[in-house]
Amino acid sequence: MKCLVPLLFASLALISCKPAGGPASAVATGKPKVALVMKSLANEFFQTMAEGAKKHQAAHAGDYELVVNGIKNETDLAEQVGLVDQMVSQGVQAIVIAPADSKALVTVLKRAKEAGVLVINIDNKLDADTLKQAGLSIPFVGPDxxxxxxxxxxxxxxxxxxxxxxxxxxxxxxxxxxxxxxxxxxxxxxxxxxxxxxxxxxxxxxxxxxxxxxxxxxxxxxxxxxxxxxxxxxxxxxxxxxxxxxxxxxxxxxxxxxxxxxxxxxxxxxxxxxxQHGDQLAVFGIEAALKILKDKTSPADQQTPVDVVVK
Amino acid sequence: MRRWTDFFILIAVLAAMIVLFGLMRDSFFSMGTLGTVANRIPALALVATGMTLVMVTGGIDLSVGSLLGFCGAVTGVLMADLHWGLALAVLASVAVGAVIGSTTGAVSVKLRLPSFIVSLGMLEIARGLAFLTTNSQTKYIGADIEALGAPFGGLVISPAFVISLLVVAAGQVMLSQMAIGRHLIAIGANREAALVSGLSVDRPRIFAHALLGALTGLAAVFNCSRLGSADPNAGTGFELGAIAAVVVGGTSLMGGRGSVVKSFMGVLIIATLEAGLIQVGATEPVKRVVTGLVIVAAVLADTWRRK
CATH class of the missing domain: 3.40.50.2300 (Response regulator)
Incomplete structure (x- = not known):
């Protein structure tokens, strides 16, 4: 039992430093740093989404840096809230998030916006009433x-x-x-x-x-x-x-x-x-974020394509 | 004598449920429902059998749901991606289950850690392995595995169902008629007394965990055969159904008392309840509340009778 305690701490330390394991800060490279905050990466759908985003970044490596994070369990809201806080303290310029809950994430996203971070909502749309109550406007980029x-x-x-x-x-x-x-x-x-x-x-x-x-x-x-x-x-x-x-x-x-x-x-x-082009869903969000950062335009909702597939 | 009273009470509960659901929905009394229930129980019956053997020793294994997912993932990758035959895939799945189960057992028994905690750790490990094995993707296997879970000979029952009945029977014989079974019960009833009387208390417990793991491996194949696919998320929360079935069947969480056949009755009760609630069109919240109430009521009835 004695030897397990340090082991436990060691593994906790390992886990907690994983989300912070991004590359050097954006200031040093001059490229905008975008954080993609997903739901469970063990889910095929979100994994495809994250992989699409990584591919996009690899093809546009000169344009931006990407940090991808997911939570363990789709319903683990606390973990996702913690991730958003960490991304803000890491100094990212934009957060593209698939919220695990359409209401519970609003408070932390407000904090992020107040810290000057651009927030783009993908996948699961944030609740309109809750956003209004919080006096917040976050653009949704995603399929209908x-x-x-x-x-x-x-x-x-x-x-x-x-x-x-x-x-x-x-x-x-x-x-x-x-x-x-x-x-x-x-x-x-x-x-x-x-x-x-x-x-x-x-x-x-x-x-x-x-x-x-x-x-x-x-x-x-x-x-x-x-x-x-x-x-x-x-x-x-x-x-x-x-x-x-x-x-x-x-x-x-x-x-x-x-x-x-x-x-x-x-x-x-x-x-x-x-x-709904799962591999492109995060990419659409990232592209919207980059465009807003570059053109200094005000963010608006954006609809992405959905196609019926037969045989 | 009391064994039989217990048994009749379980049958009465089951009969009452069937009548109740039948009154609420005419279609409940049909071969379709019978087929649905018979089709769904093999995996649960196998795991409940193994779980009974672990629980009579006073142990528990919370990792069986994740292990079901992992063994299914192994089966899916072997059959869908590597084109292995069914027989070899079954062997592989059972072997993987036995290795994981005996690991849980050995770590818990040899290092003197509660099996609750060790298997909780294994619950996470096995689920992680399931995602790794499949790269988090559902594997479609198709006809190669479906025959195992499909009704045969114009009946409503599948080979998987028949095999699970045989396993339940064998598990009951092992627990009540063979030395190993009495040994497991003696360990659960009073470990110190078993130790003093010269019985080995370690190996039988590891054996029970290994057997549960192997049965979970077989259950995973049955689960895949029913769905024709392997889903790395399969079996989430499955451990609770298995433990509920065993406890409803009167096996003590403290060990020292249990019956595989009664656990099987518990499986029938849980499966009938599930099928009935779907057929009467109960909403998700109602299903959960009712299932929880039935489990607590069944255990309560069992405890009162023993006082």
């Missing part, structure tokens, strides 16, 4: 999840006929992008006259979505389609459709266009998904 989900939903609607029963498998119910995708699915289904008989959360996870899909199929034998708020859940739903012996009778749509979905899109088990 609702429009994307609606577009995939419209592709699905063409395969169904009015009055058909459909079900939605939602993401984490507190996540704004999850709520937007659900709303987009509903827009498309209501417009086409479909009947939404169930809408439950699969918590963004394949296994949980599989259970939810199996339950929905058993409880609603006439369901013709499962609308999943991400691709991992679409994979879980596809397995549930197969297990229920309903292959080919139930259409599935997803969101994100992850690599693992390709074989299912190819053979039609999944009809369509939505690509």
């Amino acid at each position: 999840n609702r429009a994307g989900a609606k577009a995939v939903g419209e592709v699905l609607a063409k395969k169904l006929k009015a009055g058909d029963e459909v079900a939605i498998i939602e993401g984490v119910t507190t996540a704004f992008n999850g709520q937007q995708r659900k709303a987009g699915f509903e827009d498309a289904m209501n417009a086409a006259g479909m009947k939404i008989v169930a809408s439950q959360s699969g918590q963004w996870e394949m296994e949980k979505a599989n259970g939810v899909a199996a339950g929905i199929l058993a409880a609603n034998p006439n369901v013709k389609a499962l609308l999943c708020a991400n691709d991992n859940m679409a994979l879980g739903a596809a397995a549930a459709v197969q297990a229920a012996g309903k292959a080919g009778q139930v259409q599935i749509i997803g969101f994100d266009n992850i690599a693992a979905l390709k074989p299912l899109l190819a053979d039609g088990r999944v009809l369509a998904t939505c690509d």
Whole structure:
């Protein structure tokens, strides 16, 4: 036990110095320093985003410096708040952040802005009311999840006929992008006259979505389609459709266009998904930040493209 | 005699749940529901079996959810990227599980650290390894693994289900009929007494952890077979379901008392509850609250009867 205590401190020291491990200060090189603060880098989606950003920086190494940080767990708000503080004290010119929570990060971002740091919001949009209360304006650079989900939903609607029963498998119910995708699915289904008989959360996870899909199929034998708020859940739903012996009778749509979905899109088990260009999402944010820093323009919201992907 | 009373109470709870859900939703009484439940329980049943053996010694293993993710990740990479056959991938997954499980066991037993803490550390390590192995990406495996989790011979049950039943039976025989099982219970009931009477108290405990790890490795393959893919996030929170099933089945957290078959009843109760709540369309908050209440109520009932 005795030998474990120093070991523990050593590893804590190691962990705590990791986020500060960026290159020499911006003042020395004259290049702007941009901090990318992500959610969990263990998540495929955010990892792709971070890798896209690193590639972009490598191609534009003369233009700016990049520090990439992520938190361990998507719900670990305290860790992300700490990261923002550290980035500010490191003297970065801009922070591009995918907030782990759309309200809880506002206070620390206000601190960052007051310290003269440009803040750009990507991925998960900060809550408009909270921003207003804090007297803060932070530009959002990102895709319109609702429009994307609606577009995939419209592709699905063409395969169904009015009055058909459909079900939605939602993401984490507190996540704004999850709520937007659900709303987009509903827009498309209501417009086409479909009947939404169930809408439950699969918590963004394949296994949980599989259970939810199996339950929905058993409880609603006439369901013709499962609308999943991400691709991992679409994979879980596809397995549930197969297990229920309903292959080919139930259409599935997803969101994100992850690599693992390709074989299912190819053979039609999944009809369509939505690509919001994950590898470019952070890049869009960084480019917006660089432009504002260079031109001294006042920041504004910016929409990035979403595309429907079939087969 | 009391063993049988316990058993009938568990069956009564299960029956009551089925009737209740059936009344709330007609479709609950269907082959579809039976298939859904039968399809979902193999992984949980295997891990609950191993967990029972660890918990009768007074130990616990919190790393099984992460280990399920890691072994699944190994299976996914071997089959999807390196094109290994199913048999070899199963062996690899079980071996990885056994190595990790025995590491947790050996560190805890030999260094005299609580298994709660050691396995908490392993929970983080195994999840990290799962992300590293897959580069944080979901691996699609497809038909090569799906047969294991798919119903066969026109029945609603899968090979995975049959194998898990056999493992439960073997686990019960091991715990109640064989020397090793009585040995594990004796360690959990009173470690000093076991030591004084000349029993080895270290090796059986490490063995129980290793067996739990190996079973988790097999469970990981079953989980992948059900989904056709390996998700490095798989099994998050799975340890709680397994521990809940074991505790609902009447195994004491303090050790010295437990039954694999009753843990399996616990698995059936948890799985039926989950399927039922989905079918009646319960919202996420309601699901969590009800599941929590059922677990506490089941343990409370068990404790009261023993007084």
